[in-house]
Amino acid sequence: MREKAEAKEKERKRTGGCGHVITREIRDFTRSKSSRPLVCHLAALLTSGAAVQSHHPAKRLPLLSSWQNSTLRAFNSSPVIQLAGSNDSTIYALSTALGRAAIAIVRISGPACLPIYQALCPGSPLPKPRVAALRTLFDPTQPPSSSTVLDPSALILFFPHPRTVTGEDVLELHLHGGSAIVKAVLAAVANCNISEQPIRYAEPGEFTRRAFMNNRLDLPQIEALGDILAAETEQQRRLAVRGSSDALSKRFELWRQELLYARGELEALIDFAEDQHFDESPRELIDSVASQVRVLYRQIGLHIQNASKGELLRSGIKVALLGAPNAGKSSLLNRIVGREAAIVSTEEGTTRDIVDVGVDIGGWYCKMGDMAGLRSGSGNHSLQQGGKPVTIGAVETEGIRRAKARALESDVIIVVLSLEYVEDSKSNDGFCQLFMEPEVVEAVRRCQELGKCIILAINKSDRLPPEQREESGKVPHHLVTLVKTLLPNIPEDQIYTISCREAMDESSPVTDPGKVQTLLNGLIANFEKITTPLQDDEVNNNNISYWEDAIGVTQRQESNLHKCRQHLADFLTRTQTHAKCQFKPHLLYNNPTETPHNDHDDCSDTDGLENAIDIVTEAEHLRFAADSLAKITGKGDSGDVEDVLGVVFEK
Ligand SMILES: Nc1nc2c(ncn2[C@@H]2O[C@H](COP(=O)(O)OP(=O)(O)O)[C@@H](O)[C@H]2O)c(=O)[nH]1
Ligand SMILES: [Mg+2]
Structure with missing residues (x-):
């Protein structure tokens, strides 16, 4: 049995780890200490401040704080990458x-x-x-x-x-x-x-x-450089400036080192398990590595979520103007962008396709989409707010379909409702009523189900009787009640009354005629909310700056973080699924392409053998995860720096 294990180990070393190519860093790490017992090796790391295995759970230093300094020293590799085109020109x-x-x-x-x-x-x-x-x-x-x-x-x-x-x-x-x-x-x-x-x-x-x-810039800094040159709004500038520091690169590199260290521990277990007496069982060691990997897994998850917030700043927040025909969507867009971007007309269905306008609102770049008004009706007919039947043509039907789709893919939806006159046949007079088209209500509900950020603007407030208008700064109570009957989940502070008509009056003595600016302030508050980074209080407690950096994660980095996280998930699933498994040193030498229970005869004395962990394979998950991080920074042995550079420089 021993001979077999040695033969396998020989082969494993020859191939750099059973076809799993052990990175140079790991090999240096494990082999350099091979003459010493693992205990000494870990003790050496401990004296340099590293987190090592301890019998006492309370004594274990957390991965993120303790692995930082020592492991960076242990593994610090900043390879000079030879790239095509590096010459004397x-x-x-x-x-x-x-x-x-x-x-x-x-x-x-x-x-x-x-x-x-x-x-x-x-x-x-x-x-x-x-x-x-x-x-x-x-x-x-x-x-x-x-x-x-x-x-x-x-x-x-x-x-x-x-x-x-x-x-x-x-x-x-x-x-x-x-x-x-x-x-x-x-x-x-x-x-x-x-x-x-x-x-x-x-x-x-x-x-x-x-x-x-020449190691003057790393890949994340280069990506941020592109963002700096492209920044058009204040928020984009801030994002790019944050990204141009090397904070994110250092973080990714630190995580990579941590994963290499974790792998080093597992590799050391493979190398020494048979010969050394461990005062910590392999199970305890794996559990310890898994718990540290879990912290990293959670942290990377938050970075991925924050990356999408950064993308809102970088590519613009998608805002949809949703409402019935004639509610005043196009008028509001024109008031916001300060020019006649969309055609305003009393003729219903004037806006057929989506009019997308890029606009800087309070430093946030938004893509404001004016869309066809939604209206219902069976077959080709619909009841207009005046009660007259109207025909919805094929083009308008398509416009309505697109409008609904655009609302669903937007980050923020401004629902434009309007106050319309209704004729009173008895008094031969008219009165003003909030018009809520059922199609609009239905579309808003669907957006709410998807957790979209919704803000409601009741337009044409100039039609309100003066006594109601005097409730300065507040939306008349009866309007809030009306909205709440159909859309109970809209918070009251997200309901505004506006008048696009009054907002057009440049000679008005009022500071915010038509209260469009008040609506925009509400919109900006929502932008702030949806772009505030998510934090993990257990990691970098109260350090908002740390999480603000996370917003700078680019799409390319995000996709590599996803891959990294997937490998960590694989590692965790495997080590958790087999939580009750047994470890035997000879299993650790198995060829990972073989399933562990193929070696039944070797391990007949082991209980729960079918559940045994192939530690080499688990260690490989950590290497793949580390490689994904290397692709972000362009460091390590990931070997595809040229590809990565191609993507970055294409921009
Ligand atoms: N009284 C009044 N009319 C408005 C106001 N805003 C828009 N309108 C009118 O409502 C009609 C429809 O406006 P429009 O912006 O084209 O609506 P859309 O179909 O939702 O895009 C036009 O005649 C506008 O002049 C407002 O605040 N007050
Ligand atoms: Mg319109």
Whole structure:
């Protein structure tokens, strides 16, 4: 039996772990200590502050706080990744926008920065590093003279490597921004003709790519850089600025190290279980690792949820204007965006398709969708609010279908109801009534079922009798009661009365005519609510900043977090399902492609053998999880940094 186990172990080592390729980090970790008992090995980690197995549950240090420092030291690997295109060429590009401007900046990066400077500014001393100096730029192909001047007073900055944006020597030429000057200087840089030092115009994203290659930026920071350049609203700017710090990258890397450490513990169990006397049973060790993995699992789950909140800031919050025809949806959109984005008409069904308008509301970017009004009716007919039958054509029917679908996929729904006049045949007079189209009520209920954020605007408040309007700042009680009869779950503080007509009156002495601004303030409060990060009080208690960083998780990072979490789930399911299983060292040497109970004859003395955990496979789940995190940061042995970079740089 022993011989068999040794043969298997030999094979396992040969393949780097039974076809499961043990990462270099793990192998170094486990093998470097192989001459020492596990106990010593763990004791060494303990002295360096690591969380190690303890008999006393209370003595166990929590994974997230205790694994941080020591394991980072133990595993700190910051591989220099060799990427295609990393060579000795010097690249240059116009870093400012094309077109006439006061200043244009040409940036040059690579080993030929100094020779290029000497060719453009012959005889002038190189400016002190990082100190701007005025220089005259000359055509490098001709002897310098007054007739070969390209720019009489350019500001030059030289940044010697490695502490530069790309990690290479960088030269910045701040030119007069005329397009002829820019063109002449770009041509001159290309003509510097420095032997054996290729100089070429940079590919899109190449400066950033070099920054990554030289460990000046990591992938999450590069993604945030894209967000910074694309930010149009205050919230997008804040999100991008947060992302540009390396806080998230450090967090992902820490988690990866923690998983490697957890795997290291399991691997050590595989390596030493047979030879060493453990004062902690394999079951206890696995339970301990599982409980730590569970904390990480929960934390990653929260990061995924917070990522979708960040996506609301990045891509915009989808807002739908839902209501019956003529309620004033298009009028409200126009009041909000401050221009006639949608056609306003008394003719019902004017808005047939969705009119999507991007708008910045209080710093939040929203995609405001004006849609066809919903109305009911059997067959092709519907009762209009005036009671007259109307025909709903095929186009309007499609518009209504789209409107309902858009509401269901929106983050926030503004339900526009309206106060309409109803003729009183007896008194030959009319009175004002809240109109609630059954189709609208039904659509709102469905949105409520999906947990959508709903805000209700009762439009045309100018039609209310003056005595009701004087209940300043409050929605008349009878209107709230009416709404509540059909939509009991709408909170009272989410009901507003507005008048788009009054809001149009620019000469009004009132500060918020028509109370559209009040409605918008309510909308902003909802935006704040839906974008506030979820927190886990057990992790980083009360540290809101930690969770605000989590909002910066991009879609690419989120999808890798999902994969990581799935592997952790697999690990937890397996180790929990087999909570009562037995462990035998020889099982730990099994080829993971074989099911453990294939070795019945080897383990006939083991109770509950069918339930035994194949520890190598479980350890593999942790490696896969760690690899998913490596793909986020571009670190480790995940091996597909090029693919990841491709995705990031495509943007
Ligand atoms: N009295 C009054 N009429 C309004 C108000 N808002 C909109 N309307 C009118 O209601 C009609 C329908 O407006 P519209 O915005 O096209 O409604 P939609 O079908 O919901 O998009 C138009 O004649 C508007 O002038 C308001 O606040 N007060
Ligand atoms: Mg309309």
